[in-house]
Amino acid sequence: MNNQVKAIVLTGYGTNCENEMAYACRLGGAEQVDIVHISELIYGDYSLDDYHFLNLPGGFLDGDDLGAGQAGAHRMKYATIKNSGEKMQDQLIRFVREGKLILGVCNGFQLMVKMGLLPGLDKQYDLRTVSLTYNDSSRFEDRWADLLVNKKSSCVFTTGLNHLYYPIRHGEGKFVTQDNATLQRIQDNNLVVLRYAHPETLEPTMEYPYNPNGSPNAIAGICDPSGRLFGLMPHPEAFLHRTNHPRWTREKLPEEGQGIALFRNGIDFIREHLL
């Protein structure tokens, strides 16, 4: 590869945030951004090997019919590349082992945990130990949430960031673990990257609606121990310009939306470490 950062944005089967995710990659500085349909990966028209940065956007894979991201994860596990016969999953694990970056937003985050890519404890990237389940309200909700960044996290996407404000748009965003020990390890290893925060104190909160889904410890996003795989329920790609902010007509805001910072961090990291 030359010195260009190459991002791939996966779409198809119900994904629906691919365009703004791709736009965010461009604004974040990626030189090449391709929106690729899962079928095109399976037909071998495109390969993850040609990219540094995999984006898994929000949406409703297979309508979230068997649970959010569940059928989508199953497809990734069983799909075989048509021309080479390689398992899709093997291509993906290779991508991870090469130290490349994956960002999963909302349904993309759900897909990551259901494929076992996160939390990636003990470098296991196909083991399901955490999940995202129904909001305590049992409703899909679209509302903006204050988010507190864990400064101790090794997440490469949130370097230098502190407080973020993004919309959440989901019905299944409550983060759960198979047992308390897993939750403890995730916290002890600082894999929790984002927490829902109270707008006044900016402290992590369990109070609805500031914690919109009842996630324990207000968890909104986690990364793997390498900090290169990151999944979050809130939508950074929905805040690319100040006019996306719900109160832009009454607050003085910088022209650039807060969502771009995450993408820029990831892309800068690639430029520094992977090129």
Next chain:
Amino acid sequence: MLSRIQVGLKPTFTDSFGNQTLKKIQADLGLKIHSVRTIKVFTVEADISAKQMKEAAGGPFSDPVTQDYSLGPLALDWKLDFDWLIEVGFRPGVTDNEGRTAAQALELLIGRKLNREEAVYTSVQYLISGSIDAEDCENIARKSLANELIQRFTIINNDDFVKAGGLKPFAAKVMDESQARMMEIDLDVSDDELMRISKEGVLALTLDEMKFIRSYLAKPEIIAQRKELGLSEKVADVELEALAQTWSEHCKHKIFSGNIDYEDLDKGTREQVSDLFGSCIQQPTRDIRAKMGENDWCLSVFKDNAGVIRFDDNWNVVFKVETHNSPSALDPYGGALTGIVGVNRDPFGTGMGAKLICNTNMFCFATPFYDKEIPARLLHPKRIFEGVREGVEHGGNKSGIPTVNGSLYFDDRYAGKPLVFCGTVGIMPKEIGGKPSENKIALPGDLIVMTGGRIGKDGIHGATFSSEELNENSPATAVQIGDPITQKKMFDCLLKARDMGLYRCITDNGAGGLSSSVGEMGEFTNGFELHLDRAPLKYAGLQPWEIFLSEAQERMTLAVSAETIDEFMALCEKMDVEATILGTFTDTGKFHCLYDGKTVAFLDMDFVYKALPPMEMQAKWQQKNFAEPALPESPVLGEELKTLLGRLNICSKEYVVRQYDHEVQGGSVVKPLTGVKNDGPSDAAVIRPVLDSFDGLVISQGVCPRYSDIDTYHMVACAMDEAIRNAICVGGSMEVMAGLDNFCWCDPIQSEKTPDGHYKLAQLVRANRALAHYARAYGVPCISGKDSMKNDYMMAGTKISIPPTLLFSVIAKIDDVRLAVTMDAKQAGDLVYILGTTYAELGASEYAIQHGATGNSVPHVRENESLPRYHALEQAMKQDLVASCHDCSDGGLGVALAETAFSGGLGLEFNLSKIPAHDIDREDVLLFSESQSRFVVTVAPDKAGDFEKTMADTGWAKIGKITAEPIMNGIGFSGKTVLSEPLAELKEAWQQTLDF
């Protein structure tokens, strides 16, 4: 082999779906139950091994972190304590989206496609604890958990369940052994017999129409042609059904195109009105376009599935609004879901095909707190509300289309038929393959290709059914359930095909299914030859006419040339989209269907589409007189205002709005909720459809059915004015502003069933005249629309008719979204202005109804006053002079001022005697009159001079200012404070009504 996989959240996890069900049962039925737990059941009918079953159960069908699964009864495995178990599953043939996804997951797992006998069916078990009996369970099942039209349920108590070791598996499989065969119907019979055929067949054909078909078939040359192809002089069922649907009111709009003898009894005049659609809707648009000359931005109006206008130098936008009322009455969830994914296909099937960028909706229901007896076959309005809300949520959210704008309107006359308006905007490149994207044409020899879903008996007779009132024989098959994911997959694929130039023409399959889509596209070439046996079916047993008429969802019909067909089919295969070649477009002038090579329909295209004579109708207008409301002698304005704020047509709709994704696609600029706490009511939506441009679109709507009681002319005028001023509120430009008219009427044809048909038709004439007048006056052309004319309920002597309703939707441009304005007060010290004069117009207002009567002084729209104001305000916004702007509508100034203040979290003080008014001597009338064309505007003090100069003499006044103290304070005519209300209380009154 039939076996079950049961999946449930581990008992250590909160079952929020179960809890929600518990709350619903407690609230709606008042039953004493204390817990509900749910289990999902997959009934698998497939030839697979026990090992594979286990793999499926532990793999795609369950989440190892949160769920347990069992191949036996999970409820027993858990040893849970429960009293009753109710299992709810679909009836055979009803779309089961989750079952379809489960089947696809199973196919991946076992490495082969399921055959036609194999499938996965889903159902849900509710494990209920509480001191209730079997009868209570029946009630819960019927009124809360299941809709028997589409679902079946089983009730079993704990003891029996344990003894039996669970429930036996049941597959909701369509069992139909009938052979496909075409039937012929003899029309050479008595008039009574003709009408019996029409009625029993749900054909909705009139006697004249039946006779018209008979005389066509009796022509010697027709008999000879048909004989050659093996048809007799009788009519084939495929033909009769196709004619019935093509000529249905739903498709042919006979009332809008017919001749009306209009008598004004008040004036003593009588005149002939012909073709309301042509004269009152199309002609004003033509006139406005002619006036715009070279700047005409209308590109394709009234001829395609949706209207097309120019957005900028590179893009065109497409807008369509549809209704889906009758199905939503029967199955609110499925009806509304189908409504939204159905209207999605209209812009998608317009021109060469548009990408969908936002949805809008408008629902009219009876009060959710309805406590009278529910007439037979109707559902409780709250169930309809909830079902429709959820259907639109799933349809919109899962399709990845933001719901940017919407509203609800309540009137108990919608108990018989709710109205469910769904709209979709699309965008397409100005040119596709070097040609204008708004145009398309099929050529003789092009192949007829159907893509997307398969055909079942879904929605058969939907079009003819919509053309009748809801009655006890309304067919269950009229209900469809949409599948947003199958449609999304198809759209992803077809957009690629469009850009690769792989098809020539596209249209959607909506009402009438193939008979409509193939027939209409066949008009390009003047004929088609369609092989019905080649269509992919969901299950066996469909008759040829059913295949032709089925309204099974998620299907597009395309014309593909022989040169590109292979590439087209390969793309569909790759993207996992089913595509089938069904025949050929021809230039033979014939509407020709075959089944297994044998002709089953052979009609002249001209006969089907052009020969039907216009309908002759009568209308008589006489102004009705209503009692005036008994207004209190000395009203307590604060209390009146609080009561108004809590009224259903004024209160916060946040409960609904929050559950719709309103910002997917990244272009959200003005959201439906706004203000300091993100919960104030926006007047209109602003979106930025092209992310690297600041050009924006404004979407708004207006509706005021209650004014119809007094005069539909003013109802339409006010609905249009409301939609237009809502668009202006956020910064929409009148330079590029188009409208869509959606009429929902009650049957306006005089008959035994409708003794007041003459009056209702006169209401329709007057409504159309207002539409024509104000479209011209404002220079806002209609670019598309729709009518739904039979919104009545009739059973066992009870008739409920909706109030005549026009939804006017507006799409406008805003040149720079950074200049958009929201409705919330911004800063203490800002000045408060009222733009527009208040008249004593309480007729059919919320305040009048609050005081028990309709009254007669319905608001009028005075375009000579409003138009200069609108233009001036647009200029003021372009100069960034306006801090906030809010529309005055239901509840008048009082409500608009309160909303402005509490949305901004700021107080407001104002002087009533400064409000520009005409002939008003009561403070309550001034505050709550619903005069049109008015705004509440706030302006920063340093911009006040420029603002006032820009508004010039357009009728405005400065009435007060925004304050830091959160109180709404009004000085009355006497100079004393007459209103002093803490904003928190006003806001609470506004928020609590629909806080479900």
